[in-house]
Amino acid sequence: MSLIELIRDALFTLWRQKLRSSLTVGGVVVAIAALVALLSFASGMSRSVEDQVEKFSLLQTMSVTVDDSDTTAVLDSLALSWMATLPGVMQVFPQSPFSVKVVLGADTVSTEAQAISPNSRGSIMYEHLQAGNIFEIDDTTQVLITNRLLERFDIEDPDSPVGQPIILFSTQGHPDSGFAAIRDSIFALSSFDLLNLLPFRQEENADSIASSVLGRAAAVFFEGYMTRLDTVRDTLIVSGVVDVGDDWADRLRPVILPERSAKFLDPGSFSQNPLSMMSAMQSGDLFSAVMQGSDDEVDRVTLELSIEANHEALVDSLEAHGFESSDFLEFYGEFRKMVLLFTAGMSFLGFIALFIAALGIVNTMVMSILERRREIGVLKSLGAEDKDIRILFLVESATIGLVGSLLGLLVGWLGTEVVGFAMREYMNRQGISDVDLFHLGPEVILISIGFGLIVSMVAGLYPANRAAQLDPVVALREE
Incomplete structure (x- = not known):
């Protein structure tokens, strides 16, 4: 089977199981949105200080x-x-x-x-x-x-x-x-x-x-x-x-x-x-x-x-x-260390949410294997190799991760915009100068989508290997 055929079959399977796929994607969305918000906040605070340093030449x-x-x-x-x-x-x-x-x-x-x-x-x-x-x-x-x-x-x-x-x-x-x-x-x-x-x-x-x-x-x-x-x-x-x-x-x-x-x-x-x-x-x-x-x-x-x-x-x-x-300079160095530790802590919390979402992906994929034993047996009897079955399930898990990451990125961005607007309004009423608390830079986007894909594919390794090792004779006889 060609890669295009495998991707098409994976998307069709996810569409056929809309409710289960939506719930699994929803878990990834929540995890990525939380990760985006936390990383954007750390990036916004760091950028705000760096702007002040550059504006007032504080290091000089x-x-x-x-x-x-x-x-x-x-x-x-x-x-x-x-x-x-x-x-x-x-x-x-x-x-x-x-x-x-x-x-x-x-x-x-x-x-x-x-x-x-x-x-x-x-x-x-x-x-x-x-x-x-x-x-x-x-x-x-x-x-x-x-x-x-x-x-x-x-x-x-x-x-x-x-x-x-x-x-x-x-x-x-x-x-x-x-x-x-x-x-x-x-x-x-x-x-x-x-x-x-x-x-x-x-x-x-x-x-x-x-x-x-x-x-x-x-x-x-x-x-x-x-x-x-x-x-x-x-x-x-x-x-x-x-x-x-x-x-x-x-x-x-x-x-x-x-x-x-x-x-x-x-x-x-x-x-x-x-x-x-x-x-x-x-x-x-x-x-x-x-x-x-x-x-x-x-x-x-x-x-x-x-x-x-x-x-x-x-x-x-x-x-x-x-x-x-x-x-x-001394304060700035300490501040950068604090931002690094804060970012690491926030990332850890986001990764915990991603880990929970990964468990949902594993559960969804295992249930899919149990329901599609006959389909897997037919594909293998028609000449599909173990690697084809493995790629099929990895593509499904990667699709869940990609869709969830993109939607989570959108939800996280909207959430930070709403919270940032509310905080700016509050600071203006208090007579405090505006500070951009959140900054969605390209590094945050790449990290969020990248980790979403990686975690999803890692979560799909066990179900994909289990499906690839399925004996077609046993699968067809049981069905």
């Missing part, structure tokens, strides 16, 4: 801070210059955020601002403008804001604030406030307090008296410096809105200013960082530190890397100099 940036355990490392101009010479580093962007209050329209929110350095204007961090343009570096009348700030103001249209005035408030501490507090404290001392400080008290030496006086003066200076704050106000024009996505939010503050505007609102005083002042008090350098300022130091640095940059070598160099680094 590295965030650097000072290691808390290293007391000598400082993120100053010398450190930044050294980082710029490291292999693979294209640009270095210092970041020193400070607190501001923002007035936009009739609403006010508290948030953080940062300066944009002159060499960072062309950075990948500022490529994703939702509206407007980036201001000129020497412009002190404009400001960039992020989409996260618009969300806090409940503004949906990113074009609406462009060109509108925005008012920024910040509080600043000055050394004069601390010294004024010391002066007021001296005038408020009682006669008893003054007597305690006089050197004729024999039980105390000069060093202890000096230490007591300086300690009290430092405490009074600190209190005055931190409580007698001046409020600085600046009115700027919104030049553009930057889309920071979900991954740039920790590297770009909601308000982005030119350096001159940032210096006006935050001259680098300790009032923005009380912990630094406490450290200076403990080391005895409070007054000199306040008078000298901290303009040269920054809290965080972002490195823009080339595609060929060796991340591990950079991390080792930074750690050797007392700096901590964090980049998306």
Whole structure:
């Protein structure tokens, strides 16, 4: 018998047993639909993260801070210059955020601002403008804001604030406030307090008296410096809105200013960082530190890397100099491992469903053999060989698998589309950006159809071999 004749006879047999064949195909449909949904979900999550990585060039940036355990490392101009010479580093962007209050329209929110350095204007961090343009570096009348700030103001249209005035408030501490507090404290001392400080008290030496006086003066200076704050106000024009996505939010503050505007609102005083002042008090350098300022130091640095940059070598160099680094590559590697494990787990569940469907195929084919013993005997008596009978039943099982896989693929795709649409609608109502939870790629289609066919044919091996070994004489005599 030719292959075409065998396929024709197999299809005719399945059509003749419509109810049994439909139930068996239905089991394959359910199994393949479940497999398609699970693999599509894993593929959709992986693709969503990869799109964010590509969109925001997350693998080309590295965030650097000072290691808390290293007391000598400082993120100053010398450190930044050294980082710029490291292999693979294209640009270095210092970041020193400070607190501001923002007035936009009739609403006010508290948030953080940062300066944009002159060499960072062309950075990948500022490529994703939702509206407007980036201001000129020497412009002190404009400001960039992020989409996260618009969300806090409940503004949906990113074009609406462009060109509108925005008012920024910040509080600043000055050394004069601390010294004024010391002066007021001296005038408020009682006669008893003054007597305690006089050197004729024999039980105390000069060093202890000096230490007591300086300690009290430092405490009074600190209190005055931190409580007698001046409020600085600046009115700027919104030049553009930057889309920071979900991954740039920790590297770009909601308000982005030119350096001159940032210096006006935050001259680098300790009032923005009380912990630094406490450290200076403990080391005895409070007054000199306040008078000298901290303009040269920054809290965080972002490195823009080339595609060929060796991340591990950079991390080792930074750690050797007392700096901590964090980049998306480490998280991305862990995420890919998680996706791989998740896909394997989901595939295992799908294969369990396919195994159950395979048992249904075996049962259907065995029942078909018992009902068609006479037909098999006639075919063999007419010259059909064992391989022809084996191919006949394998074609029947493969047909069940192919039809079930195609229908399961369709059902799985429709199911993911319905669930995906419902989830997108829900996320839109919650103010969450759209995410494609499911992705039916060609690899999912090939895996689903391929495994459907393979499992079906494997399930048909036992019935096909049993039918091929049937003795035609015995089969005809029994019938």
